[in-house]
Amino acid sequence: MRLALLSLAFLLPATARAAEPGPWATYRGTPQRTGNTDGAAGPEKPAILWSVKSTDHFLAAPVPVKDGVYVAGIGAFNRPSAFLYPFAGKAAPTATWVKSAPYLKLASVSSPAVAGELLVFGDGLHQDSGGVLHCVNATTSKPLWQLVMPGTLIHLEGAPTVAGERVFMGGGAAGAFCVELDKATLEGKEYGLADVVKMQEAKWKELVAKYEEAKAKKDDFAIPPDDSQLLKFVPKKAWQKGEGKWHVDAPVNVAGDLVFVPTSYLDKEKVGERALYALKAATGETAWKKELTYNPWGGATVAGDLVIVPGSSVGYYYKELRGAKGDVTALDLKTGAQKWRKEIPTGGVLGCVAVSDGLAVCTATDGKVRAFKVADGERSWLYDAKVPFFAPPAVVGGVAYAADLGGTVHAIDLKTGTAKWTFALAKETGAPGMVYGGVTVHGGKLIVATCNLDGPFANKETVLVCIGSK
Template identity: 85%
Template sequence: MTLRLVVSLCALCALCGESFSADPGPWATYRGNPQRTGNTDGAAGPEKPAILWSVKSTDHFIASPVPVKDAVYIAGIGAFNRPSASLFPFAGKNPPAATWVKSAPYLKLASVSSPAVAGDYLLFGDGIHQDSGGVLHCVNATTSQPLWQLVLPGDLIHLEGAPVVAGGKVFIGGGAAGALCVEMDKATLDGKEYDLATVAKMQDAKWKELTAKYEEAKAKKDDFAIPPDDSQLLKFAPKKVWQKGEKKWHVDAPVNFASDKLLVPTAYLDKEKVGERALYALNATTGDTVWRTELKYNPWGGATVAGDLVIVPESSVGYYYKELKGAKGALTALDLKTGDQKWRKEIPTGGVLGCASVSDGLAVCTATDGKVRAYKVADGERAWLYDAKMPFFAPPAVAGGVVYAADLGGTVHAIDLKTGNAKWTLSLAKETGAPGMVYGGVTVHGGKLVVATCNLDGPFANKETVLVCIGTK
């Protein structure tokens, strides 16, 4: 074999592996990065918090807010599970006007999935537990124009966890559909394949056609003339690369990505008697199992990457307020390469529903017993404990040496990452007049905090909710 051929083969191998050699970009995965910090710019929030703007709503916000350039995306569930997805500018008047809003008839199912942001595109799933089937959506982040949809029908299939985008591929869990990988940049229609730039042009042309027909009908004074909507656009579908665990796993938690591995948390549903309590590491290219580690409790929050470790939260209960009493949990560290357990910390007084956030050698988690705990990543030794005296569902965020955690009373806690000492607290109920529970966690971006509430259950059931931006006035 000639030297030139060897060099060429090495270059080819490098190119083939390049797609999965780096972490996802900022906000291309749940909570912003594989470390799940809820922040990607390193800028801490305000020293003296103040409400910059708030939006009151009758929708319930379960998914984490996600920054999209100079705006923030939020998904809501309305009456009779009416879906909504909105984009609000960070800067502007109080309350801000939405840049765009999507709902029915394009969105047919409610979404509790935070989107992945990949360049000009947003990718998110829909469907919740009581739905049979779900859809993975790809839309233009600026205009909300639909580009493609992957429709997944079937019992116990729903796309509740956030997707991750890496190497031009989209990975997501689909409940009983297991884990899936699809091409992001290519979509098919009537057996023909198109790139996304061409898809966008074809959708523009279709919209002009629909608008022209509507205007023509109006000119004829047609009483049945109805304005066009996004549900009438072309139905492109992405190319599926692989699907694993269908009808065997139950993947509601967000998947994560580390080098060439996709980390897939699967839960066991006690009522339906289906699924597994385990974490799988899959080869991202093929979907083949690299390793599997069984878990004691369900990993509802998904896995967090901490260097050569994977940190997995566990909880004996789900996101149900009535199940808080007697909840148990744990935080478990696994070897990323082998899946072997490195350390495990039982939490007998509360379940860990949210993912852990890793920063500066600490893994920080919240629990339903009202405590925020920080463990040393290296050996699992507890570094500190903060008592909020109110249960947590939501994961913490970490930015600029500060931990931000929002509890089920609607209070945001700012905690020093090194010491665990309180820096400040802010009650959303007192500041906005809208009490509510926080499910999705605090998002930190550009020195501002964004947090939203949910009142599907609990002491504030069916009361109005609020989306809040916190900063410095």
């Protein structure tokens, strides 16, 4: 295997995208958190095009990467894995590549940011002390640089955002930080990304040559090289804010010159802060701050001149569903002034809000999907799935797609709030499972992955499914 040498033009996103992330360079594909970037709605009559059963648990939503789909899994004893499957797969497609130990040491629940030929994602879970921000080649999965962030309650669970040539990310107790996508250091010397690629390719060739030489000498201890032996480049850090004061597990969002950072308060550990910060993208300085009633686990959604934030009194714990409360709050993007707020006394809103066609659509742990008018917060419709939701909705082509904790996908008419169809993954695949990460809509197809770490299907096999038209 070799590390593809690519020209800098293909490695980096265009600088014109600095004001707004490109497709899938931010959580759920767009700052509006639609779960779609190409405008193509899903099928009118759903059918399984392909599926992959697994013993891994998929907490993060799948993400389209060129002609493939990326998904991260957690195996037994928190064994980490990341897979790229061909999007136009068949009944049970074979992964294009798989990353695991020894390169990955911690499991990931972070959806990656896609930037040209690059994938950027974090790792580490709540119980881990420390996490790593990874940048790898999307085609080969070969690592380019890593930012190691050690410390108690530091973990990179949320999705990063790539805007221009910078990466913005939250790191639990590490607060929020920004690194240069195209600049990295090695042994105190700074390199551009094109040089990083060349040096990593040369190192890989060297490792392979040594292995082949050892095999030729019939060395019984000859071991094939792996990615953990490549050079350890470290991205250049631009700024870091809120370290030891905030707890940022949710994905950050970027609009223009502002970065929106959701921070939560941990009741058990008695640390953190329950608020949304707007930071200046260039320096990390605070532009404004808004205290929140509930924890913003889903992160902030940009909707024109508004920022819309979900809130929940509980986290992603199945046993805590009873008695959960939540809200949806719309703030002025430039000042943080509250424009409207809707209390949801019967359920927490854990997933982000998806905005399309003047509506802010959210799911809740009370089993309902709600659509509020972006302009004034008035409710447009309510859809009752009768099964709790953790995952955020996707919205495209006049349809909202939501997947519940029973593993059923609901297609809801965006104008009326009525069901167009429902699709039960357990019935169709024989693998019951809960959906945490949300439906991804791409190329007129839906990609859904399940998780059975907890709840009624605990430790049963999971499934990654592509749903389209036969």
